[in-house]
Amino acid sequence: MPAKPAPIKKSAKKAAVKEEKLAEPVPETVPAEVPPVPETVPAEAPAEEVVAEPAPAAEAPAPEAAPAEAAPVEEPPKPPTPPPPAVPASAPQNLSLDDVNDTSVTLKWRSPENIGSGLDGYIVEYCKEGSSEWVAANTELTTSNRFVISGLTTGDLLNIRVVAMNAGGRSEPVVLPQPVPVREIMDRPKIRMPRALRSRYIKHVGEKINLVIPFCGKPKPVISWTKDGQPLDTKKINIRNSDKDSILFIRKAERDDSGNYEMTVKIDSFEDKATLIIQIVDLPGPPASVKLVDSWGFNAALEWTPPKDNGNTEITGYTIQKADKKTGDWFTVLEHFHRLNATITDLVMGNVYTFRVFAENKVGKSETAAVTKDAAHIQKTGIVYKPPEYKEHDFSEAPKFTALLNDRAATVGYNTKLLCAVRGSPKPKIEWLKNQMLIGNDPKYRQINNQGVCSLEIRKPSSFDGGVYTCRAKNSLGEATVACRLEVKQVTIQEEKAK
Secondary structure: OOOOOHHHHHHHHHHHHHHHHHOOOOOOOOOOOOOOOOOOOOOOOOHHHHHHOOHHHHOOOHHHHHHHHOOOOOOOOOOOOOOOOOOOOOOOEEEEEEEEOOOOEEEEEEOOOOOOOOOOEEEEEEEEOOOOOOEEOOOOOEOOOEEEEOOOOOOOEEEEEEEEEEOOEEOOOEEOOOOEEOOOOOEEEEEOOOHHHOOOEEEEOOOOEEEEEEEEEEOOOEEEEEEOOEEOOOOOOEEEEOOOEEEEEEOOOOHHHOEEEEEEEEEOOEEEEEEEEEEEEOOOOOEOOEEEEEEEOOEEEEEEOOEOOOOOOOEEEEEEEEEEOOOOOEEEEEEEEOOOEEEEOOOOOOOEEEEEEEEEEOOOEOOOOEEOOOOEEOOOOOOOOOOOOOOOOOOOEEEEEEEOOOOEEEEOOOOEEEEEEEEEEOOOEEEEEEOOEEOOOOOOEEEEEEOOEEEEEEOOOOHHHOEEEEEEEEEOOEEEEEEEEEEEEOOOHHHHHHO
């Protein structure tokens, strides 16, 4: 006889009742639906099991009482604050060409200054010259600041731009300033500046300048020159270019030709620059002024001011000359003198002298000189020279101790020494006292005075040698004293054993 399936039906009915309790309340007029009885249940099954099962469904409306007990009503939630509107980024910066060949173009750029609502990536777009249709080179955003556009056709002339993307959309584009021709660059331009021209190039006024500066690049680069940022004056400066070098030629240099010359070699968007500093120097002008400051005995003092025109280079010195009024001949007194004042000596008595000063730089000496307006009159003999009298310095000084005595502790039977230092002029006399009593020539003590350093050595002191020791220094200007206390200790048996 098969087993009864009643337990299975009860569990199914209990699950159905639980689902009805969780659902919304069912009106009382709708009876609970009784699940069908499986075919396996025999007809002889007790009727009380079948009839009793719908009872839980009748209790289904019971949850209607629950809402009546939930008295408090919750306030509706506040609506969420809307997010701020998305802001696009600013345009990328410094878009430049990094490389190019016959099928690809390599670009690089810098990130935008302001990323707005963030930065998701970049879109690189190009447009053929003469067309208005921009084509995206990347199907997905690139986060790198360098991108290679590949699969291009040789000979095309492309305008290229880059756009930054974020939640706010596209930024303003940054565009290459010139179209890029898609072709192979065989050799990038490079200036090979000669070593002699890497530093300042100096020439004198009137000299010829002929500078050859080699370069490389294929195809042939375009050569351009500027002076201090401005185009060259072709009437004065000639430029001749070939496939391998550029020649700068000036037939007769002038000071106005000084400046910073910049040479540029360019192939498409690739270029190289070199700076050449040319300095045209000339003789300096004379000192602005010179005057006779004073004259005495056989001497004359001069002062002058630097020249207003230094010849476009620094002043290296001055040349001073003198002339006697009787002969009028000029003689050089000082050359390459660096100061702005000088004293002329060994002048002849009875003569009247005039002086002049030339300025010097690396080119040479100024063509003219500054001449003193006043003349120096050197007095004749008969004047007695009285040397100045100098009072001798008095070095006399009363005794003064520069190093004092320090209290000491000595051990019975072991020599000890007291030290101090004194100065004075005339040399002071040194005396030692013990407890205000003069020691004198006691053989127990050894007294030494060497260059002002005074010492008193006590030979094998006993306990009776302790006390106050005084050093006294005396000379004709006064005296000084210094004292210390000496304690002489007895060695204990333990200390003796330790030794």
